[in-house]
Amino acid sequence: MSVIYILLAISIIVAVGFFIAFIIAVKSGQYDDSYTPSVRMLFEDELIKEKTNKTILTKKEQ
Amino acid sequence: MSNNTCFHCGLDASSSRIVYDEKSFCCNGCKTVYEIFSANNLTCYYDLQEAPGATPKEVEGKYNFLDNAKIVEQLLEFNDDKTQIVTLYIPHIHCSSCIWILENLNKLHPSVSASIVNFGKKTVRITYNSENLSLKELVKLLSRIGYEPFISLDDYSVGKKHTDRSLIYKLGIAGFAFGNIMFLSFPEYFQSNEFWLEQYKYLFRWLMFVFSLPVIFYSAQDYFISAFKGLRSKILNIDVPIALGAAVLFLRSTVEIVFDIGSGFFDSLSGLIFFLLLGKFFQQKTYNFLSFERDYKSYFPIGITKITSNSLEESIQVYDIKKGDRLLIRNEELIPVDCILIKGNARIDYSFVTGESEAISKKSGDKLFAGGKQLEGSIEVDVIKTVEQSYLTQLWSNDVFNKNKEDSFTTLTNKISKKFTVTILCIAFIATAYWLFMDATKALNVFTAVLIIACPCAIALAAPFTLGNLLRIFGKLKFYAKNASVIEQLAAIDTIIFDKTGTITSNTETTIKYEGSQFSHEEEAFLKSTLRNSNHPLSRSLYSLLNEHQIVTLDRYEEHIGKGIQAQRSLDSIKIGSATYVGHDAESATLNTSIHVSTNNKYKGKFTFYNKYRKGLSKLFNKLKKEYDLVILSGDNAGEKENLTKLLPAKTKLFFNQKPEDKLEYIKHHQNSGAKVLMIGDGLNDAGALAQSNIGIAISENVNVFSPACDAILDASKFNKLYHFIKASKSAIKIIKWSFALSFVYNCIGLYFAVTGQLAPVVAAILMPLSSISIVVFTTITTNILGKRLE
Numbered sequence: 001m002s003v004i005y006i007l008l009a010i011s012i013i014v015a016v017g018f019f020i021a022f023i024i025a026v027k028s029g030q031y032d033d034s035y036t037p038s039v040r041m042l043f044e045d046e047l048i049k050e051k052t053n054k055t056i057l058t059k060k061e062q
Numbered sequence: 063m064s065n066n067t068c069f070h071c072g073l074d075a076s077s078s079r080i081v082y083d084e085k086s087f088c089c090n091g092c093k094t095v096y097e098i099f100s101a102n103n104l105t106c107y108y109d110l111q112e113a114p115g116a117t118p119k120e121v122e123g124k125y126n127f128l129d130n131a132k133i134v135e136q137l138l139e140f141n142d143d144k145t146q147i148v149t150l151y152i153p154h155i156h157c158s159s160c161i162w163i164l165e166n167l168n169k170l171h172p173s174v175s176a177s178i179v180n181f182g183k184k185t186v187r188i189t190y191n192s193e194n195l196s197l198k199e200l201v202k203l204l205s206r207i208g209y210e211p212f213i214s215l216d217d218y219s220v221g222k223k224h225t226d227r228s229l230i231y232k233l234g235i236a237g238f239a240f241g242n243i244m245f246l247s248f249p250e251y252f253q254s255n256e257f258w259l260e261q262y263k264y265l266f267r268w269l270m271f272v273f274s275l276p277v278i279f280y281s282a283q284d285y286f287i288s289a290f291k292g293l294r295s296k297i298l299n300i301d302v303p304i305a306l307g308a309a310v311l312f313l314r315s316t317v318e319i320v321f322d323i324g325s326g327f328f329d330s331l332s333g334l335i336f337f338l339l340l341g342k343f344f345q346q347k348t349y350n351f352l353s354f355e356r357d358y359k360s361y362f363p364i365g366i367t368k369i370t371s372n373s374l375e376e377s378i379q380v381y382d383i384k385k386g387d388r389l390l391i392r393n394e395e396l397i398p399v400d401c402i403l404i405k406g407n408a409r410i411d412y413s414f415v416t417g418e419s420e421a422i423s424k425k426s427g428d429k430l431f432a433g434g435k436q437l438e439g440s441i442e443v444d445v446i447k448t449v450e451q452s453y454l455t456q457l458w459s460n461d462v463f464n465k466n467k468e469d470s471f472t473t474l475t476n477k478i479s480k481k482f483t484v485t486i487l488c489i490a491f492i493a494t495a496y497w498l499f500m501d502a503t504k505a506l507n508v509f510t511a512v513l514i515i516a517c518p519c520a521i522a523l524a525a526p527f528t529l530g531n532l533l534r535i536f537g538k539l540k541f542y543a544k545n546a547s548v549i550e551q552l553a554a555i556d557t558i559i560f561d562k563t564g565t566i567t568s569n570t571e572t573t574i575k576y577e578g579s580q581f582s583h584e585e586e587a588f589l590k591s592t593l594r595n596s597n598h599p600l601s602r603s604l605y606s607l608l609n610e611h612q613i614v615t616l617d618r619y620e621e622h623i624g625k626g627i628q629a630q631r632s633l634d635s636i637k638i639g640s641a642t643y644v645g646h647d648a649e650s651a652t653l654n655t656s657i658h659v660s661t662n663n664k665y666k667g668k669f670t671f672y673n674k675y676r677k678g679l680s681k682l683f684n685k686l687k688k689e690y691d692l693v694i695l696s697g698d699n700a701g702e703k704e705n706l707t708k709l710l711p712a713k714t715k716l717f718f719n720q721k722p723e724d725k726l727e728y729i730k731h732h733q734n735s736g737a738k739v740l741m742i743g744d745g746l747n748d749a750g751a752l753a754q755s756n757i758g759i760a761i762s763e764n765v766n767v768f769s770p771a772c773d774a775i776l777d778a779s780k781f782n783k784l785y786h787f788i789k790a791s792k793s794a795i796k797i798i799k800w801s802f803a804l805s806f807v808y809n810c811i812g813l814y815f816a817v818t819g820q821l822a823p824v825v826a827a828i829l830m831p832l833s834s835i836s837i838v839v840f841t842t843i844t845t846n847i848l849g850k851r852l853e
Contacts (some may be wrong), residue, residue, distance in 0.1 A: 027227075
């Protein structure tokens, strides 16, 4: 019967949780720059460890 | 070598013959950058994008002002004993390689602990250890790899800048509440009388009430404030009916749930606010990397080198310059104050100030104005005015820069909303009066229902979405408007005023025409060799234009300042310079810039310099002349008059020798007689005119770096498209009017329900979002079609 109170409470807590996450995200500046992060995630960390000169040469000559 | 372009920057490298690591480079600078990158395992830079770099510039001594602790302190965002954080603006950021290399700065210097690029704003935020790396060294490091930061007076004390994110918060809250309230009101939509739902409906209703509180008191506060301000200054702007509708919605809904009459309209309320904020958000999205509000501060350097009485060099802040100080201006440095040249060869590029591309030579004792850029070696100058009193700064103290153009312009929406508000209030009162006689219990319901359903959400959305979308499309086509009202105003203009140099002429090119008898091959080689020795700007242009020749050695070479040059080789002599100097009778004074040449005391002919006009100029003017008054206001002499009259439609008015103040006055005069003026200019000398006109468009060859304060920036390559942009603006106004018609239809349907007293929550819940969404869809589709036609 009064299970609806629990359900409502849970759903609202979840909703408010997401809402707080949103506020934190805005505050941390996540919405200030919407382009750079999309590029940044494509960079690979390992590439530089290889002998660099050769890799470039092959790339250029292709 | 198969590849003739520079591996680093992509420029032509065929003549440089610099080969390193089997790659060609255009100059040693580019090679050095490559060396730095390859030595630090950073060549991945070149994998991401082909030829991503820029040629590094010589910066010796340029950043000495960063030795001054006071200046550095103002630039830093954060500073404790060890760590410093600084945000630098780097105009060269243009591709993913740039992001990669700048975010890998720590590999170039171990003291850098983190660097984060903001691509949109073209800035990099660097955290570094100040014990091993000073800000000056950091800036030098960036310059060495081709990412020279641009530090101007504008950056002074930026550390405390704060970004306004309130609109995102408001939008988020409204959207959050909207979604939740919609869910909670589902039972009411179906009007189910089930026991189970009946029992809990009070809980649902009060929850909706709680959710709507932040919407009405936080998200919607701007509308109430704006409506209040409008009413106080006796203007019925669009926010008045919106605020009225929102307030009535909230109050009636609250009353309904308190007295258990119904469930209220909280869903419509939050939906309405959400859509309105969405429109505002869309309209506000402008270009981060462009600056429309420039003043002299964006052009001036922060620090300058002062020569103290015991001839020591000292870096001081620009604001600390006093009258009588002796300053050292290095190569490529901007002169910050009006001064007198004391020592050195001055060749000043005033193109920031006048738009004139030719550098001017000055001799000791001449007056130099603020804003000029020294091009050749370093000079010493004596200060005669402080920064605040200098010519350029004075221009900015003119009143036109202090008034807000937007405030004085009544938008189409506001014009309509005035009539709209009056009509709605009339309908509401008449309907209430009618129901008072028929069925008094319903009267109040009808009154509030009319105000709710007539809330001009759709009307308020039409303009932001149409203009916002068009703003985005224009931006793609390299026409950057500051805000949406620029497009509305562009549609209303009737007079177009052009600046000449740099606006209708190209800044980077001049053409030279020769009149006179033919040169022999030897004579031409002789001429070229003589010109090679001269530093005069005209000699330089002519030198670069003559054919390649073997350079011959001269026996004698003399330069007479203000007259010309003379050279001797075996038995031949040559004179290059003014007409009288070379022994030619001063002809009927033509105002064109020309160089006369004589060999062995025999007059040969003259080279005349002409401005090169932008492509499609004639065509553009012929299109524009049918609908607009065209005027050319030029700061130059009338030398080009004949040329221009041939090129442009007969109706075009031409004015020459116009000072910046004259241009401003001319526009003011025409505005007073009712003209709506569009000013198109480029240099700082047009800044006043651009601000005074209804719309000021700055033409820019390099959009990222320099353009004066204006309402819109147009890329120089798109100059011939100007007519199309104006036409598209006019079409946008038509789209808005059609949207108004559409929302009027919705309002009529809604009003029928409201007036007859049968506005159920479900009707409002369907009708209000439906009208908003369909307007958004309609304007988006039509503006996209408009944009397609532009391309």
